[in-house]
Amino acid sequence: MENCKLDYIPVRLHSNDRPPIRNFRVGHLLYHRASPEEIENPYKKVTIAELSHNLGGDTEKPLSSPGDVLFSVKEDEEAERYIDKEVCTLRIISLNEKNQYEKEFTQEKNGHLATARIKLIHDPVPCMYPHCIFRIWLNGVVVTFGSYKQTLKKWRKIRTELKQELASMIIQKAVSQK
């Protein structure tokens, strides 16, 4: 992985070839950057493609603090921080037997079956080791911001179930496998 080139990012957040975290733990914190509108009603604004979070990790030995998620780690963005966003703290309260958060949703329409999968993945980037994403697949293919309209947007029930899942995380401030 290349080195972080943004000098305003604290060194403690640089990836520096640290390995990805494969398993999560109950009690881990996640920090989500959200607009006030999204916090008021997540159905207004929540997007369901590669949703970024920061892993706070253990409270005793944190990987990041809440405010770190407001840093911009995109080299093509002028601003160093997202000043119009707020931080929403989520606690992982349950995981599956592999210490993962992973769920599936299905919908049948006109004889076709679609399956969406959502999974929490630790996804370090050069300037933000704690970076995580809720990745979504539709029928085995990753859903991106670019492909969303041609793929997941057409499956309205699955889309609403995913939004319900993500909205519940924000409202209840918890990530639950159950």
Place this chain on the structure above:
Amino acid sequence: MENLDDLKRSKSILMPFSSSDFYSAFFQSGETSSSSLSNNNEISHLLIDVKKQYGKNLTSFQLYHIAKIFESFSYIQDEIEPERLTSFSYYFNEDDEFLIYRKSRIGLTNIIIHDEECIAFSFIGRNTGDRDLIFYEEGEIDYEKLAYKFFAK
């Protein structure tokens, strides 16, 4: 499956006073907002406001169901606490979903009207695990029951 009569009888939704004079007095006090309903004229005004704000973006499917839902709010207005009836908002999001929503101490309730195919009722409570999601296909919607569910929590 919830029974409509059970929903109506729910103590959490019924007016503390059975007299319609209490309800009429509430609206005469000037405490109405653009999202409260007291008669069919206000339903029309609400629909006009929705069309003005989101006009060409709404499909005929959405316009039809928005009108039916607002009508059902007006229909049940004398049965529920006035404060609940004035407590909702609406929004059209980037996924072309029209939301009718309200927040309470207990949680967040949304009616999601998609551009076509279906309508969903969503409730997300403050406590973990407390949530509900119901889909309604066209032709299967009991608007009165949906209205009671919307204002119940």
